[in-house]
Amino acid sequence: MNLERLAAVATTPGAPGYEKPIRDLILGSVTDWCDSVRVDNIGNVICHVKGKNSDEPSMAAAHMDEIGFIVKSIDERGFIRFAPLGGFDPKALTAQRVIVHAKGGDLMGTMGGKPIHIMKPDERGKALDITDFFIDLGLPGEQVNELVEIGDPITRWSPLVEVGDCVNCKSLDNRASVFVLLETLREIAEEKIELSNDFYAVFTVQEEVGLRGVLASSLEIQPKFGIGLDTTIAFDGPGSSPDTKVTSLGDGTAIKIMDSSVICDPRMIRYMKAQADAAKIKWQPEVLTAGGTDTAGMQRNTPGGAIVGAISIPTRNIHLSTEMSHKEDLRASIDLLKLVVANFDQGDWAI
Structure with missing residues (x-):
């Protein structure tokens, strides 16, 4: 596994x-692996690989x-x-470090708040609010006001490290999937895999604020x-139960059954399970009762609807700065995605 590429993908701002x-980083990688690459008006990267x-x-969306x-x-x-x-x-x-992406260049800062030593007893027990925090750049006020503008974006700072059999970093949601899609494109090209259907690998924008990018790309x-x-x-550590864990690290890639935004098509679920089982790819089912993904956008923003599933x-x-994924689960996700996009002619799509 190319951990150097994964680290670059995970830590690049976006x-x-x-x-x-992050779009520029992706564009610098995919050109040789696709028949065409373009960026649409909202900023999605759309990569096309011809099939029979x-x-x-x-379409796969990350x-x-x-x-x-x-x-x-x-x-x-x-x-x-x-x-x-x-x-x-x-x-x-x-106590998080962040980067303010200002017009004059990136500025490292820290999240600050009221020290616990001077909090009143009722403040210590109160749940924190986002308004309790501010960002400290360690610079004089006049200089900050010269460098930073209202509307400048801010991202978290957290390098990728290996922890046992896992990788740990901020923004593995969803840069782990960006990495999986990049590696899938690379391996399809290098292994000269023939695809049953035309394939569009789409790196979408603005998912975290409402699936906005995928709606535009699916419609097109x-x-x-x-x-x-x-x-x-x-959630497979202390305090979890079979009902609350959703998935477990190291138990394989997850085939989504549903989340709060989508019920995956049973035809696609059966097809993905069959592809995984035939290739002896380790997988686990996923039922997530909260949270949504781009899967929903593809299903509902395609005229007549699309037959959808998801690899998780x-x-x-x-959503912390210490997100952790298992390297074998990442590898299994690449292996399954390659098979799924190559063999749609093997599925039973009768409704």
Whole structure:
């Protein structure tokens, strides 16, 4: 597994609406692996690989945006207040390093708040709110106001490290899936795999704020078959139960049954299970009662609807700066996606 590529993908900035850095990294990789590559008006990267059947195209979507923030105000001392871009648990912001992507260059900062030593007893027991935090750039107020503008995006800082059999970093949601889709394109090209159907690999924008990119790309591509690629909850540690864990690290890639935004097509679920079992790819079922993915956008924003499923990467600590995925689960996700997009002619698609 190319951990250097995974690290680059995971750590390159790309908050919702401000995906240019990660988009540029993707564009620098995919040209040699596809028949055509383009960027649409909203910023999705659309890669086309020709297959034998161009009348029933397939599409896989991996969102390239990461949860982040946007500068909301700057006071005279240079402290920055911010608004979230995507869903945050405020307690996860404590003592985090962030990068403000200002017009003059990137600026490292830290999340600050009121020290516990001077909190009143009632404050210590109160749940944190995002308004309790500010960003400290360690610079004089005048300099901050010269360098930073209202509306500048902010992302978290967290390098990728190996922890046992796993990788650990911020934004594995959803850069793990971006990596899986990149590696799938590379291996299809290098192994000269013949695809049954035209395939569109789409790196979408603004998923974390409402599946916005996939809606635009699905409407244009109009896939018959859609595969969502995203992370999913692995609550498999202390305090978990079979009912709450959703998935477990190291138990293989996950085949989605449903989440709060989509009920996957039973035909696609059967097809994906059959492909995995035939190739002895380790997999586990995923039923997620909260959270949504680009899968829903492909299913509902294609005229007449698309036959959709999703490959999910089990991940601990989702939306924290210490997200963790198992290397073997990543490998299994690549292996399954390759088979799924190559062999749609082997599925039973009768309704």
